[in-house]
Amino acid sequence: xxxxxxxxxxxxxxxxxxxxxxxxxxxxxxxxxxxxxxxxxxxxxxxxxxxxxxxxxxxxxxxxxxxxxxxxxxxxxxxxxxxxxxxxxxxxxxxxxxxxxxxxxxxxxxxxxxxxxxxxxxxxxxxxxxxxxxxxxxxxxxxxxxxxxxxxxxxxxxxxxxxxxxxxxxxxxxxxxxxxxxxxxxxxxxxxxxxxxxxxxxxxxxxxxxxxxxxxxxxxxxxxxxxxxxxxxxxxxxxxxxxxxxxxxxxxxxxxxxxxxxxxxxxxxxxxxxxxxxxxxxxxxxxxxxxxxxxxxxxxxxxxxxxxxxxxxxxxxxxxxxxxxxxxxxxxxxxxxxxxxxxxxxxxxxxxxxxxxxxxxxxxxxxxxxxxxxxxx
Amino acid sequence: xxxxxxxxxxxxxxxxxxxxxxxxxxxxxxxxxxxxxxxxxxxxxxxxxxxxxxxxxxxxxxxxxxxxxxxxxxxxxxxxxxxxxxxxxxxxxxxxxxxxxxxxxxxxxxxxxxxxxxxxxxxxxxxxxxxxxxxxxxxxxxxxxxxxxxxxxxxxxxxxxxxxxxxxxxxxxxxxxxxxxxxxxxxxxxxxxxxxxxxxxxxxxxxxxxxxxxxxxxxxxxxxxxxxxxxxxxxxxxxxxxxxxxxxxxxxxxxxxxxxxxxxxxxxxxxxxxxxxxxxxxxxxxxxxxxxxxxxxxxxxxxxxxxxxxxxxxxxxxxxxxxxxxxxxxxxxxxxxxxxxxxxxxxxxxxxxxxxxxxxxxxxxxxxxxxxxxxxx
Numbered sequence: 094x095x096x097x098x099x100x101x102x103x104x105x106x107x108x109x110x111x112x113x114x115x116x117x118x119x120x121x122x123x124x125x126x127x128x129x130x131x132x133x134x135x136x137x138x139x140x141x142x143x144x145x146x147x148x149x150x151x152x153x154x155x156x157x158x159x160x161x162x163x164x165x166x167x168x169x170x171x172x173x174x175x176x177x178x179x180x181x182x183x184x185x186x187x188x189x190x191x192x193x194x195x196x197x198x199x200x201x202x203x204x205x206x207x208x209x210x211x212x213x214x215x216x217x218x219x220x221x222x223x224x225x226x227x228x229x230x231x232x233x234x235x236x237x238x239x240x241x242x243x244x245x246x247x248x249x250x251x252x253x254x255x256x257x258x259x260x261x262x263x264x265x266x267x268x269x270x271x272x273x274x275x276x277x278x279x280x281x282x283x284x285x286x287x288x289x290x291x292x293x294x295x296x297x298x299x300x301x302x303x304x305x306x307x308x309x310x311x312x313x314x315x316x317x318x319x320x321x322x323x324x325x326x327x328x329x330x331x332x333x334x335x336x337x338x339x340x341x342x343x344x345x346x347x348x349x350x351x352x353x354x355x356x357x358x359x360x361x362x363x364x365x366x367x368x369x370x371x372x373x374x375x376x377x378x379x380x381x382x383x384x385x386x387x388x389x390x391x392x393x394x395x396x397x398x399x400x401x402x403x404x405x406x407x408x409x410x411x412x413x414x415x416x417x418x419x420x421x422x423x424x425x426x427x428x429x430x431x432x433x434x435x436x437x438x439x440x441x442x443x444x445x446x447x448x449x450x451x452x453x454x455x456x457x458x459x460x461x462x463x464x465x466x467x468x469x470x
Numbered sequence: 471x472x473x474x475x476x477x478x479x480x481x482x483x484x485x486x487x488x489x490x491x492x493x494x495x496x497x498x499x500x501x502x503x504x505x506x507x508x509x510x511x512x513x514x515x516x517x518x519x520x521x522x523x524x525x526x527x528x529x530x531x532x533x534x535x536x537x538x539x540x541x542x543x544x545x546x547x548x549x550x551x552x553x554x555x556x557x558x559x560x561x562x563x564x565x566x567x568x569x570x571x572x573x574x575x576x577x578x579x580x581x582x583x584x585x586x587x588x589x590x591x592x593x594x595x596x597x598x599x600x601x602x603x604x605x606x607x608x609x610x611x612x613x614x615x616x617x618x619x620x621x622x623x624x625x626x627x628x629x630x631x632x633x634x635x636x637x638x639x640x641x642x643x644x645x646x647x648x649x650x651x652x653x654x655x656x657x658x659x660x661x662x663x664x665x666x667x668x669x670x671x672x673x674x675x676x677x678x679x680x681x682x683x684x685x686x687x688x689x690x691x692x693x694x695x696x697x698x699x700x701x702x703x704x705x706x707x708x709x710x711x712x713x714x715x716x717x718x719x720x721x722x723x724x725x726x727x728x729x730x731x732x733x734x735x736x737x738x739x740x741x742x743x744x745x746x747x748x749x750x751x752x753x754x755x756x757x758x759x760x761x762x763x764x765x766x767x768x769x770x771x772x773x774x775x776x777x778x779x780x781x782x783x784x785x786x787x788x789x790x791x792x793x794x795x796x797x798x799x800x801x802x803x804x805x806x807x808x809x810x811x812x813x814x815x816x817x818x819x820x821x822x823x824x825x826x827x828x829x830x831x832x833x834x835x836x837x838x839x840x841x842x843x844x845x846x847x
Contacts, residue, residue, distance in 0.1 A: 133773075134772040135772035135773075135776050135779075136771065137772070164769075165765055165780065166797060167798075168797070170797075199765060200766070200768060201765035201798045202765075203798065300751040302752045302770065303772075304769060305768070305769045305772065374842070375842055378839050379843065384843065387578060388541065388542055388576060388577020391541075391542050391578065391682070392680060394512070396510075396512075398512055399510060402512075403513055403542065403544075420543060420547075421543065421544075421580065458839060461755070462836045466756065466758040467761065
């Protein structure tokens with residue numbers, strides 16, 4: 094993948110993970126405008142607190158590590174972030190406050206910061222506009238790198254993400270790094286990013302577990318003029334593309350479900366109902382077994398919306414309407430066949446309101462349990 | 471097990487399930503006062519709607535079936551409940567409005583009501599005060615019957631329950647049937663039951679999935695005078711005992727976790743925090759693997775309480791404090807050893823408030839996924 098001109102990256106093996114690349118740098122050739130959205134979790138990690146505090150000022154680079162979340166790590170964790178920023182700034186020749194930091198991995202383990210510091214000079218020296226190592230260095234249990242790009246007029250937008258687990262709505266639980274050559278001021282850039290994230294990363298859910306490290310970063314070099322609408326569309330396109338890749342590569346997942354809610358009182362209500370279905374272990378286990386158990390969908394909807402009118406509810410699995418006018422209907426065999434595909438749509442019309450939303454989730458498999466029952470210790 | 475004098479039960483095989491007992495009757499020898507609590511789910515099943523409408527009037531009997539929830543079944547489902555009540559009333563010699571009905575099993579399948587009607591006369595004729603078949607007839611994927619009893623002065627209280635899955639707080643997702651010979655009026659009886667259920671069944675969670683059929687019934691013959699406090703304690707004791715049995719026998723579960731929250735702003739806040747931890751698939755998978763991954767607990771707490779002060783948070787697994795003063799501490803080996811027991815305590819002190827609560831949950835196993843991926847169709 095190739096970053097916009099002026100942005101370079103690299104990933105190196107610093108020994109944070111047992112093996113593989115685990116330290117990434119994203120470096121701009123000048124101070125750049127940036128935007129960010131972060132987890133709302135009260136146990137937000139030290140790098141989240143550091144980077145969030147940089148909002149509103151220009152930055153030169155970002156340092157990310159996988160293999161350790163640096164969350165719930167107290168003063169040593171905060172010190173590790175500051176030391177990382179200072180070391181990166183010294184190498185680049187800028188202020189520590191111009192360095193963003195991100196981490197992903199197990200919570201509650203002190204970051205071996207000496208390894209980060211030792212790896213930084215080579216990573217920064219090796220950074221290039223054409224680079225595939227950065228996207229690899231941020232992965233944890235992801236099985237493949239995730240990249241996406243879009244054009245906005247003559248401007249370009251490139252993004253990289255990691256997902257895997259602890260994926261829940263509310264600034265969905267993951268890291269993403271975007272860069273563009275478009276020219277926008279700080280406020281515009283943040284506004285476009287927030288809107289796009291709200292309708293992409295915030296509408297995926299793997300296990301309904303909200304993380305301490307969710308962060309999306311967007312750097313803009315400002316070399317190219319851009320139409321706001323075209324830029325908004327490009328940011329949404331890249332965020333949506335990366336979000337869908339995250340669900341497709343969710344831990345243990347074999348299948349993607351597009352939960353489409355229509356007829357809700359508002360878009361927010363539709364999002365809430367979609368999330369409730371996506372959070373149902375029972376429905377996600379049924380998806381894994383290709384069992385068209387729409388009763389688990391009805392009970393999830395009814396647990397979220399106490400005034401749900403069963404008589405107005407219509408549930409379809411793939412092309413088949415399986416519940417309508419308050420009663421079961423249709424062919425469960427047809428519904429089961431639709432569930433056999435790698436991706437299928439669950440459609441729920443919940444009334445005659447104008448609120449609609451799509452939430453993406455994946456199936457709950459034995460492999461997910463096995464992966465997450467494995468000791469981190 | 472033996473019911474209080476005047477209450478009799480039986481369970482018979484009516485062919486609703488593929489095999490085994492699936493229709494139960496609980497019969498009083500006179501119209502009795504009763505209390506009930508029901509699911510808050512908007513997709514509440516037909517028998518829930520019927521029985522809830524009987525609150526405030528005396529009843530003679532209750533008919534329950536397993537193997538079919540009679541939920542999301544529209545007019546045929548409503549008709550099936552009425553037909554069941556009429557048939558039971560005709561056999562007993564009372565009004566249909568004096569018959570309570572309950573169901574448990576898959577949602578969205580029409581109840582084969584003719585089989586219920588055919589089985590009812592034998593079931594009612596065979597009902598006895600000493601009976602083990604009723605407790606068996608209400609089971610679905612439960613592996614064992616669940617009974618409990620307590621004394622309140624010279625009065626007795628006996629209860630039977632079923633659980634397995636779709637177990638979540640909010641009138642936890644299950645059925646329970648209690649009977650007593652104590653004398654209380656309708657209002658007192660309901661008040662005692664609501665209080666006990668709120669602190670027992672409403673404080674367990676297996677998969678955070680709220681059911682359409684949750685119901686707890688308590689019949690009182692009124693033969694024996696009782697002290698209100700002693701009776702309240704007995705109702706709580708029986709409900710708590712049954713609730714713990716449900717968690718122990720949760721689908722695929724190998725382990726019970728007592729999530730104890732202390733120092734919250736209120737009891738309700740403590741319950742909310744405990745439920746958030748109990749709803750974490752990641753924490754429950756870690757429990758299954760005996761992995762003392764307390765970071766997943768911190769992130770669940772932080773996703774629920776946005777003002778959580780990490781510096782004031784203390785997390786202990788068994789006897790071992792693993793997070794305190796904002797940093798990891800203690801021995802994860804000691805914590806992992808505690809998690810090897812069939813039951814262990816996860817203690818979270820979240821501040822210096824007076825709110826405390828205990829929520830019970832079980833581990834998330836590959837077997838839970840396998841059980842719930844199996845086709846119902």
